[in-house]
Amino acid sequence: MKSSRGGITAPIGFVAAGLHCGIKKPPGLDLALVLSERPGPIAGVFTTNQVTAAPVTVDRAHLAGRIGRVLLVNSGCANVCTGPHGMRAAQEMVRLAADRFHIPPRQVFIGSTGVIGKPLAIERIRAGFPRLVVRLRRGGGEEAARAIMTTDTHVKQTAFRQKIGGAVITIGGMAKGSGMIHPNMATMLAYLSTDAAIAQPALQRALRKAVDESFNCISVDGDTSTNDTVLCLANGMAGNRTIQAGSTAFRAFERLLRAACENLAHQVCRDGEGVTKFVEIVVTGARHEQDARRIAQTIATSCLVKTALFGEDANWGRVMAAVGRAGAALKPERISLAFSGVPIYRRGMGLGAAAERRVARIFRRKEFRIEVDVGLGTGSSRMWTTDLSYEYVRINASYRS
Amino acid sequence: MKSSRGGITAPIGFVAAGLHCGIKKPPGLDLALVLSERPGPIAGVFTTNQVTAAPVTVDRAHLAGRIGRVLLVNSGCANVCTGPHGMRAAQEMVRLAADRFHIPPRQVFIGSTGVIGKPLAIERIRAGFPRLVVRLRRGGGEEAARAIMTTDTHVKQTAFRQKIGGAVITIGGMAKGSGMIHPNMATMLAYLSTDAAIAQPALQRALRKAVDESFNCISVDGDTSTNDTVLCLANGMAGNRTIQAGSTAFRAFERLLRAACENLAHQVCRDGEGVTKFVEIVVTGARHEQDARRIAQTIATSCLVKTALFGEDANWGRVMAAVGRAGAALKPERISLAFSGVPIYRRGMGLGAAAERRVARIFRRKEFRIEVDVGLGTGSSRMWTTDLSYEYVRINASYRS
Structure with missing residues (x-):
């Protein structure tokens, strides 16, 4: 297992971008887009908080389809406690991406992080989205990671690489959150990408375990947010034999995913504002x-x-x-x-x-x-x-x- | 129901005193004694923390006898995590009072509050005890309340009075604790006295309920201490018909006891250091x-x-x-x-x-x-x-x- 450079676009076949669309004060980046060249299995773990943000409700429903291709995330507004308007805004985020890339809406996953209870300025996302699409590129991972930050003081990225099942597999990722320190700036968000070929149930199982042993093991103040989301999208472009749960390759993949999650979790914990220890x-x-x-x-x-x-x-x-x-x-x-x-x-x-x-x-x-x-x-x-x-x-x- | 002046010595037949014996830096009062003219039923509620102070272990055992007459409490040292030495020191506190007042050791209840893990200077309690006994008096309640304080900024006393079962019954009390804010200065302690005649099971039931609706409903930081103790001693000297659980008199007594506990609990909560709301x-x-x-x-x-x-x-x-x-x-x-x-x-x-x-x-x-x-x-x-x-x-x- 080798830690490597880059983040969400480190694996083969992922492009990303970030820009300022106007939800935060300028010049703060506030909209991130990640696109996989091919659709693939996606796994997700969400907040257990019963007061749930609209994007979490949408993602949970889309996860039933098990296939993902696009992540679209805004910062500056959590889109929670916003009633029917909030749900319509979330659905429009999905539609923007689905229409542009000609894919089923269920392959689009969204996220929001920021203030609770404020209506989401969807018209600014609508206006900014075309400019975001043309910025998509292999080297866009850091820009995307920057666009999901709220009070974070550092960009949080990770990438690990290992030969599994006959091919070199890369897992990349980005995260935001000053621990659970700012659930009002709501949230811990983490997005992982991999070029591994892996069955969806195996991916879900590996992600659940990795999250339990990483993000669920850090604590800044014991508060859990309304928006917490971890997603992992696998596009299969590494060319390995498809990993099935229980195999030797699966255990190697588990370790690789846990390393990526643990690395991001520690970055989140250390970046808790006010943290000195x-x-x-x-x-x-x-x-x-x-x-x-x-x-x-x-x-x-x-x-x-x-x-x-x-x-x-x-x-x-x-x-x-x-x-x-x-x-x-x-x-x-x-x-x-x-x-x-x-x-x-x-x-x-x-x-x-x-x-x-x-x-x-x-x-x-x-x-x-x-x-x-x-x-x-x-x-x-x-x-x-x-x-x-x-x-x-x-x-x-x-x-x- | 009427709130009245005074504290633990407000009911008929209770005397108390406090002095500086040398556990705290001078001139801080650090040893309190309360004596009832007659033995009577006693009820107790203790911390649920499994790391328990020696005095809590002793009191739990004595409560099996259901009769109490003396309270002896030191501040400045919690006598917890102190091993066999701590248990011997606690037992010597009991013996000092039992020998002096010629009563069974089981009628003596003790308490300690202060630093965790420091050995209790029992020789200072031994040396100070005779001077404490001669100070015992009707007006000694406030002095005793002062002697159980640690970082408290105010003395906490309460007294309520009401006619129940044909006689005027008084409940008095004292407490210490800046909320759960200082479990290292360990503890919330509350001691209540009453001249009511009441059966022990009824007293225990009323106390458990009053504590649940008062002390268990305040929170400063969610930490519970190793020493938390609430005791209520009833000497029966008011001359009322003995109160049995379930009667009208019992319900009146329950309300009176809850008023006293709620009053003390609010004093504890407001006195949390650093508290502005x-x-x-x-x-x-x-x-x-x-x-x-x-x-x-x-x-x-x-x-x-x-x-x-x-x-x-x-x-x-x-x-x-x-x-x-x-x-x-x-x-x-x-x-x-x-x-x-x-x-x-x-x-x-x-x-x-x-x-x-x-x-x-x-x-x-x-x-x-x-x-x-x-x-x-x-x-x-x-x-x-x-x-x-x-x-x-x-x-x-x-x-x-």
Whole structure:
């Protein structure tokens, strides 16, 4: 497996473009288009939030057809809580692309990210779309990635490449989102492209698993948005033998897709505005994986742990309190707690002042690990989290909708 | 029902005292004692956190005896994650009081609040205890309330009085805790006293219900502590006919106890450090009460809602996003959202710029209501929350354990 340059247009047969159509203030790019030379299987994973944006409703319906060819995404407006107008605007986005490329509307997937509750200025998308189409090109991936940003401070792209089933397969991708930090600027969006030939059920299964182990393992503030979407489109142009679920080639593809998703997820997490720390949480020895995940999640989303990270306060008691309220099976006297390999709590008690001084030094690092061994079983889980800073409060308190 | 002056010593037959014994830096009061002239039924509700402080373990065991007479509580150290030493220290606190007052150890209830993981300086409690006993007096309630404070900025006391079962019954109480804001200074503690004659099972049932509708309905940051404890001791000296569960007198007692608990809970919530807003969340029309509570809780603990409250940003989309991810049964087009009576979202869409301006004015108030009508059933729930401010981050980031 090799990480490579570029993003959504890195695999064979994809072109992309981005431009400013007028939803954001100029000169912010706010409309992105990705086109595959050929239609192919598409997989998707969406927000579990029941208040759902119109584009998510549209994409869910189109996913039933299992075939995709075009992605059209705007930033600056989330098109959610916008009633029938919002649904009509979403359907017009689909029609614009379907008509232009002479393809079935179900092969068009759309996305929106930005302010909740504001009507989508569809007339600006309609006016800008022809100019966007003529900009489509092999090198347009970065421009498209830029056009889906809201408060992101960096463009987020990824590409990985590996020989699978007799051919070199590339997976490319782009994402936006400052963690879940801005669900009002709604959303984590990630789009992946691949030239692999793969059966749709296999692609869906691989994507679901990759998302569970990447995007679902980062937490900035525990809020999930109304628009979260991950899509992966596979056009089969690499020339490999079609990958079926369960095969050796499938497992290799799974790993490749997970690497791409994990790389994008970490970029999203690190780009959380106000973030000064990037912390990995490793839970082992839980009764089962679900318990391990509960514990990791409770630590990752605890405001008290996150402010301690920001303050570089080696307050391990807050981590223990989070472990205790996670709802997992526990025997407190069996738990061990360490930070990047330095133990601080074992057999029901703290390890004293010398250990605390060593842990205090770990807390001054930009990146470190919180390691919880529950001491009961073999369940394990990993998550990534960030600190909670003044800057987080400033951004979220001063943002005007 | 009448609110009256005083706190834990307001009912007949209770004396109390507080002093500085040396756990905190001088001159902070750090040891509180409450004594009832007669033993009586006691009820208790404890933290659900599985990492439990030694005093909570002791109190849970003593509660099996159902009779109490003394409360002994220290601040400055939570006596949690302290291993066998911590349990021995807790047992010595019990013995000190039992020996001095010649009562069974099971009638002594203890509490600790402060830093997690630091050994309890039991020798200072031992040395200070005789001086504390001679200070016991009718007017000592406020001193005791002061001695259980950690980062609290106000003493929290309450007293309510009503004629029930042929006699005037008083319930008094004291509490500490800046919301769940400081589980490292661990804890929400509340102690209630009453001169009512009441059967222990009735007292336990009334307390459980009162706590559910008061302390369990406030949220500052969603963290629960390792030491949370609410105890209510009833000495029967008011001379009423003994209250049994299910009677008219019982329902009156329940209301009185809930009033006392709600009053203390609101004091705790408003005293959350860094708090500038006090917001009531009212959810109606949910499928059932549990769903209503889920929604209220998700709104109350959302970092994004809480930073919007602080920033006076009328960002109703964040409230809708919280409703959507609460895990309750929903039909988004049936939900109505209003702020202190001003509607902002109905039938799947926002109500426009004029409504937003009216809601913006509500957000500038110190206290207001978030009103969600789910539009599906009759389940309802109320919670109280606060904003999330710079000050919250400062306090929790800069606190050194």
